[in-house]
Amino acid sequence: MQKPQGEVTRGTTAPNRLRRIDRWIAATQRDALRSGERPLAIDLGYGASPVTAVELYTRLRAVSPKLEVVGIEIEPERVAAGQAFLERSGGAFPGLSFRRGGFELPVPQPPVLVRAFNVLRQYEEAAAWKVWDELRARLDPAGVLVEGTCDEIGRRAVWVTLGAEGPRTITFAAHLPALERPSDLAERLPKTLIHRNIPGERVHALLTDFDRCWAVAAPQSVFGPRARWIAAVTLLAQTWPVLAHPHYGGRTRWRLGEVTLPWAAVDPRGA
Structure with missing residues (x-):
């Protein structure tokens, strides 16, 4: 062998x-x-x-x-x-x-x-x-x-x-009761991205905006972390190409503490 x-x-x-x-x-x-x-x-x-x-x-x-x-x-x-x-x-x-x-x-x-x-x-x-x-x-x-x-x-x-053909999507997932902010997931980025979480890189911009949406959604915390996550993802989808189709996204998967985006949204090699 x-x-x-x-x-x-x-x-x-x-x-x-x-x-x-x-x-x-x-x-x-x-x-x-x-x-x-x-x-x-x-x-x-x-x-x-x-x-x-x-x-x-x-x-x-x-x-x-x-x-x-x-x-x-x-x-x-x-x-x-x-x-x-x-x-x-x-x-x-x-x-x-x-x-x-x-x-x-x-x-x-x-x-x-x-x-x-x-x-x-x-x-x-x-x-x-x-x-x-x-x-x-x-x-x-x-x-x-x-x-x-x-x-x-x-x-x-x-x-x-x-x-x-290449990378298709990237998914962020968390146990919501233990999550302080979405950018805490940065330490779990794949090796192709983990050193790219710096100003000027797409993945850094995404996580920065996700934290902003999380802060804006703070009032939803009275209904639990799941409600806050869904509200934050809904806000994020206004400026980022969050995949909302039930196959990848939408409330069914958002309720589980997940969000999926096209890889192109964070691709450090993209144009």
């Missing part, structure tokens, strides 16, 4: 850490998940425990019963832990497997989904852009890459969805 591409991550993980992301994928990426006779999804860099791969399998199979899921890790010990889990399960997870690998994605067919979370934090920005390109090139034509970062318990997260 060729040497896996990539670097070993810290491996930090926990049950339900990626629940918010999984539910968003299940709700918004159904066409991709159901494409083909035996669609394949990958949990890339799942960490020291196989729990997030198992959760991805469970949540996505609910919307795509034929979906197969492969957990990929560089560390042989982590792969062995996943395989040991399957042995103990007694065949309770048909279609779930674990294998050693990295960004080369050692799977027999192009995946319809690659979920890569908390994988690129240790890379330089230029390397992160390169990994995006490499992973996009390995997708099924209908596939998507969902790459991002969340905190240790999944209460704050930012992720980018990419297709074969």
Whole structure:
């Protein structure tokens, strides 16, 4: 076998850490998940425990019963832990497997989904852009890459969805009762953006305006943080291209503490 591409991550993980992301994928990426006779999804860099791969399998199979899921890790010990889990399960997870690998994605067919979370934090920005390109090139034509970062318990997260043609959307998500201001999500920006949160950059302007909308929406706090978030997003949509279609946005997803915009709104390489 060729040497896996990539670097070993810290491996930090926990049950339900990626629940918010999984539910968003299940709700918004159904066409991709159901494409083909035996669609394949990958949990890339799942960490020291196989729990997030198992959760991805469970949540996505609910919307795509034929979906197969492969957990990929560089560390042989982590792969062995996943395989040991399957042995103990007694065949309770048909279609779930674990294998050693990295960004080369050692799977027999192009995946319809690659979920890569908390994988690129240790890379330089230029390397992160390169990994995006490499992973996009390995997708099924209908596939998507969902790459991002969340905190240790999944209460704050930012992720980018990419297709074969490039980045499509960016999503900000938070556990609203614990959120002081939207710009607190800046520390969870993907590696391609985290060093761009400075004056003059689009993502900085977005977060600055989001904080302003959050402040204006403060009176809605008497109805709870969810009402304040919805009011702030509604204000933000007056000047930023918030995706309001129910598929990505609108009150259904806003109520969950999420907001999605086209990637072009924050693209540091854009015109």
